[in-house]
Amino acid sequence: MTEPADVLVIGSGASGALSSMVLGQAGLNVVCLEQGGWTAPDDHPHFSTDWEWQRQRRWHPNNNFRHGRDDYPVESTSSNILMWNAVGGSTNIYTALWPRYRPSDFRKGVEHGLAPDWPITYEDLAPYYDRVDRIVGVSGLAGNPAMPPHDGYPTPPLPLRPVGRRLAGAFERLGWHWWPIPAGVVSEDYDGRPACNGCAGCVAGCARGSMSKFSLSVWPKALEAGVDLRPLARVERLERGKDGRLSGAVYVDRRTGRRHFQAADVVILAANGVGTPRLLLMSDNLANSSDQVGRNLMHHTLVACELWVEEPLHSHMGFIGALISQEFAETDVSRGFVNGFNFNCATAGHAGGQSIGFVTPASAPWGEGHHDWFRRHFGHGCAVFAIGDDLPQASNRVTLSEHEKDADGLPAPKIAYAPHENDLRMMRFALERLEDIAKAADAFDYHLHDYMSQDGVYQTPAWHLLGTARMGGEPETSVINRWHQAWDVPNLYIVDGSALTTGGVVNPTNTICALALRAAEHLRDHFGELRRATRTSRN
Amino acid sequence: MNEAKALAAELAALVDVLVPGDGAFPSASEVGVQAKLADRLTLMRGDGAVPALIESLAAAGGPLARLEAGGRTAVLGRIERERPDDFLLIRNIVYLSYYESPAVHEAIRAMGFTYHAAPLPAGYDVGRFDPATDTPRHRRGAFVGTDEVRRVDLAKLDFLGGGHD
Numbered sequence: 001m002t003e004p005a006d007v008l009v010i011g012s013g014a015s016g017a018l019s020s021m022v023l024g025q026a027g028l029n030v031v032c033l034e035q036g037g038w039t040a041p042d043d044h045p046h047f048s049t050d051w052e053w054q055r056q057r058r059w060h061p062n063n064n065f066r067h068g069r070d071d072y073p074v075e076s077t078s079s080n081i082l083m084w085n086a087v088g089g090s091t092n093i094y095t096a097l098w099p100r101y102r103p104s105d106f107r108k109g110v111e112h113g114l115a116p117d118w119p120i121t122y123e124d125l126a127p128y129y130d131r132v133d134r135i136v137g138v139s140g141l142a143g144n145p146a147m148p149p150h151d152g153y154p155t156p157p158l159p160l161r162p163v164g165r166r167l168a169g170a171f172e173r174l175g176w177h178w179w180p181i182p183a184g185v186v187s188e189d190y191d192g193r194p195a196c197n198g199c200a201g202c203v204a205g206c207a208r209g210s211m212s213k214f215s216l217s218v219w220p221k222a223l224e225a226g227v228d229l230r231p232l233a234r235v236e237r238l239e240r241g242k243d244g245r246l247s248g249a250v251y252v253d254r255r256t257g258r259r260h261f262q263a264a265d266v267v268i269l270a271a272n273g274v275g276t277p278r279l280l281l282m283s284d285n286l287a288n289s290s291d292q293v294g295r296n297l298m299h300h301t302l303v304a305c306e307l308w309v310e311e312p313l314h315s316h317m318g319f320i321g322a323l324i325s326q327e328f329a330e331t332d333v334s335r336g337f338v339n340g341f342n343f344n345c346a347t348a349g350h351a352g353g354q355s356i357g358f359v360t361p362a363s364a365p366w367g368e369g370h371h372d373w374f375r376r377h378f379g380h381g382c383a384v385f386a387i388g389d390d391l392p393q394a395s396n397r398v399t400l401s402e403h404e405k406d407a408d409g410l411p412a413p414k415i416a417y418a419p420h421e422n423d424l425r426m427m428r429f430a431l432e433r434l435e436d437i438a439k440a441a442d443a444f445d446y447h448l449h450d451y452m453s454q455d456g457v458y459q460t461p462a463w464h465l466l467g468t469a470r471m472g473g474e475p476e477t478s479v480i481n482r483w484h485q486a487w488d489v490p491n492l493y494i495v496d497g498s499a500l501t502t503g504g505v506v507n508p509t510n511t512i513c514a515l516a517l518r519a520a521e522h523l524r525d526h527f528g529e530l531r532r533a534t535r536t537s538r539n
Numbered sequence: 540m541n542e543a544k545a546l547a548a549e550l551a552a553l554v555d556v557l558v559p560g561d562g563a564f565p566s567a568s569e570v571g572v573q574a575k576l577a578d579r580l581t582l583m584r585g586d587g588a589v590p591a592l593i594e595s596l597a598a599a600g601g602p603l604a605r606l607e608a609g610g611r612t613a614v615l616g617r618i619e620r621e622r623p624d625d626f627l628l629i630r631n632i633v634y635l636s637y638y639e640s641p642a643v644h645e646a647i648r649a650m651g652f653t654y655h656a657a658p659l660p661a662g663y664d665v666g667r668f669d670p671a672t673d674t675p676r677h678r679r680g681a682f683v684g685t686d687e688v689r690r691v692d693l694a695k696l697d698f699l700g701g702g703h704d
Contacts (some may be wrong), residue, residue, distance in 0.1 A: 046657060046658040046659040047657055047658075047659050047660065048657055049639045049641075049656045049657050050635075050639050051657055051658065052635050052638070052639070053579070053632075053635045053636070053639065056631070056635065057582075102682050102683075103682060103683060103684050103685040103688070104682070104683040104685075104688050106685070107685060107688040110688050110689070110690065111688050111689070111690065111691055112690070112691050112693060113690075114699075121685045122685055123685060141668075141674065144680065145678055145679065145680040145681065146679075146680030146681060146682055147680075147682055148682060148684070156667070156668050156670075157668040157673070158668060159665050159666045159667055159668050159669075159673075160668060160669075160673040161665055161666070164673070165673070168675070172677070175679070176679065177677070177679040177680035178675060178677075179675060179680070180668065180673065180675075187667070187668065197659075197661075197662030197663070198662050198663040198664065198665035199658035199659050199661075199662035199663065200658055200663065201657075201658030201659065207659055208659070312651070312652070314652065314653075316652070316654065317653070317663035317665050318663060318665040326680055326682075327679075327680070329682075330681075330682065330683055331691055333691050333692060333693065333695055333696060334695075336695075336696065337696065338691065338693070338696070350638070350658075351638040351643070351644075351647055351654070352634060352635040352637075352638035352639065355634040355635075355637075355638060356630075356631045356634050356635065363630075363634075364634065366556070366557040366558065366615070366630055367556065367557065367559065367612060367615075368559060370557075370558050370559070371561050371563070371564045374564075375650060378647070378650070378652075379650070379652050421698045422696075422698070422699075425698070
């Protein structure tokens, strides 16, 4: 048995890193267990001529395709899970689009009642968004009229480039909102990290650390504060004492195969929207008197358009994100559905990726027409994604697989996900709007993609893993309270994407970080009381 | 022709049907894609993958090396129709391998693009955000504030099946 910790953090991704840093800097004895190892800058494929091939193999975002040594399988016929198990978690491979949730995202219970209200508001979270921006190091342009006013970004926006200007022109023609995209990427040297050099390898993470890879941005600060980070430590179960509180966790040291128990006064779960419910379910259905653990899984709705214009856009260069448009972000029931969506505008990849179909199945033909297609399309393309707020449904859930296990013999998670009819209507509407954009951009060729299989199954690239241990105001319908404290287990906190009550219309990492920072600072500021808590407060 | 040479010839013929050369771009076999195809297919599908591919080409009307251009295209077309997943894997390996080649990068540069063999270390000079020209001048966009969120009328959303106000 190792020395008891004040705080045990499980998972070292975005939310675990921030939690560890805040509590470590407060002088607490913090242990963080991470099932993966370190992903060093040189491990990324950016320096290799075969980097696009590696993106299809050991750098594939889906762990089921990648079969990495630190991964666990995920059983699913619907969701293509994006997950990276290593120090820094999925920030090793995300694209760091950094918009915020909007005020109405927190009020869906009031707005339509098909999803619950959060127990907090945008205003509760806004100061933490501002501080996360400075901690993480981001770029963007203040003054977006589609969002509440907030502090400026620590570095200026990334360049608009021909892709952004071309699409901005299309949005102007349509009379729709657009704005340079906020990014978790520094456009100037910042906090010891170099400015983005436009290498365009973003789909395989960022080897430079210009994009906030948390092992290079947040973890150095946490380690400097004395946090005991233990890579290759896979947690097998959380242990409960006779008082109903957690006593700690049993983990496998994957270097030796030995099992250890780590005692702690407080446990923070930061294992992502799949890993966290998996661990709770593996721990005798812990914190689940509401039967909400694993339920309400949200990925966002996603449809896409890849388009090509006559003008050379040099779209194999620069940061992957270009613009956002929040024209359709709020509910308007005259469209035939509730909730809204956001357009993320992106570049088009290097030559290999473009030839096999970068974001849609539109690919170069084989045979005699190959080079003519390539000459016409390469460097002339871009992509627009419509990301929408999918409704939380109890039937969309993470359970434990009866068949698959990980390398340590632990049950794999099993995922069932199907969009609600409301989500399908939103996606159909968004596809029509994507076509509007392609036409307004004077595209000579475009391809729409609905991510439906030949059998009609929505097979989303599940970049976002949300809602599976959601925050709420009532213990009967949620897993954690407004401070991320489990209703059933007062010294358990859940801070990853599973805590989100609704999904919003944007990429969620910024919001996950702001929530984790808020929870960690609350815990820090009340630690003397909370470390001994025997009940979870409704306030 | 011994067995190894015949295998190499068949793979070379296959990759050239998929990516033939033209005046500016080399053919796939000229830049050695057939070797990468063999390596990567074996990596993904195991030791029997390449022999299985050769057999499937023969079963579809091959071997390719004995056919004229039209016959080779017909064989690949048959496999694409009958075994689309296998065909897609082979095609993607060939495409990705092809665009790794320095000779192909040179052809892309000749199109007028700056193009590096790998993203790093060089990166690309993409300039900086120009506030004078790149800042949006429109004032479009709005949000519903926390205290302004109101119940929407769900009556028109018949797919909800009633029970919602």
